[in-house]
Amino acid sequence: MNSRENIVNKLKSAGVTPTTQRVEIAQILFARPQHLSAEQILKMVNKGHSTASKATVYNTLGLFAKKGLLREVIVDPTKIFYDSNVSRHFHFFNTDTGVLTDIPVDAIHIDKLPELPQGTESSGIEVIVRIKNS
Amino acid sequence: MNSRENIVNKLKSAGVTPTTQRVEIAQILFARPQHLSAEQILKMVNKGHSTASKATVYNTLGLFAKKGLLREVIVDPTKIFYDSNVSRHFHFFNTDTGVLTDIPVDAIHIDKLPELPQGTESSGIEVIVRIKNS
DNA sequence: TTGGGTGCAAACTATTTGCATTCGA
């Protein structure tokens, strides 16, 4: 399902030129919904066939996020997580283990939204439930 | 109201030894509810009577957060915000301006909470509404 | 061929750490 061809098309329809490195990175990310840091992605890419430099990985992740292929999750002050699931959902963040887990959208019900400050529009709502081992 | 004496007592009751630098930092933070970065606090301290080094500011903020006097707000990958309002509330984060604003607790209603993963307990729920200038 | 993409290394920034000095109960 996530054949190379599918990935190439996914990138194209997002307006991203499918270069060798970008396809390699995309194949890793979109193999399944997951939360990865740039460093993890860099390592995974370089275990595979093609390689990519640190700069290219960062550039690519930033580009994918801007094009809506990825979601940046900011929960840990030391690094950004990239979430290959861009559908609406929330997160648990375990501060002991550093592991990010999904909360399905229907597990939290928000029935009232605040008024936005004047002159602004929403670009997304995030719910993070911080947890620790008990 | 936020006299030096009050601040000293506040630190003491939180189990924090009230040294010169800590009291100075606390006076700035608790003057009113606000969201400040470590850098801003460093500058503000050093405009005042006493001074503090960068390391002391970071140490102090970390200590205050651990003791529950401050809340760390992680919304910007480049820096941590320290919120002197520790009562339950949520945040707007304007990604254009970098400004963090409070959302009163009653402006959002969450009527269903997710089950936590086994062996974990919650240490806080955060809601961040990202906004941009329209 | 030629402009976007890539790679490398250096730059940058926020934060942390090691260690000698100083402060305060």
Place this chain on the structure above:
DNA sequence: TCGAATGCAAATAGTTTGCACCCAA
């Protein structure tokens, strides 16, 4: 006094940038 707190500078980690090279349309 004597351990805790501080200050400084260096170290660290994640991320960004500058620029020369390269490849694919």
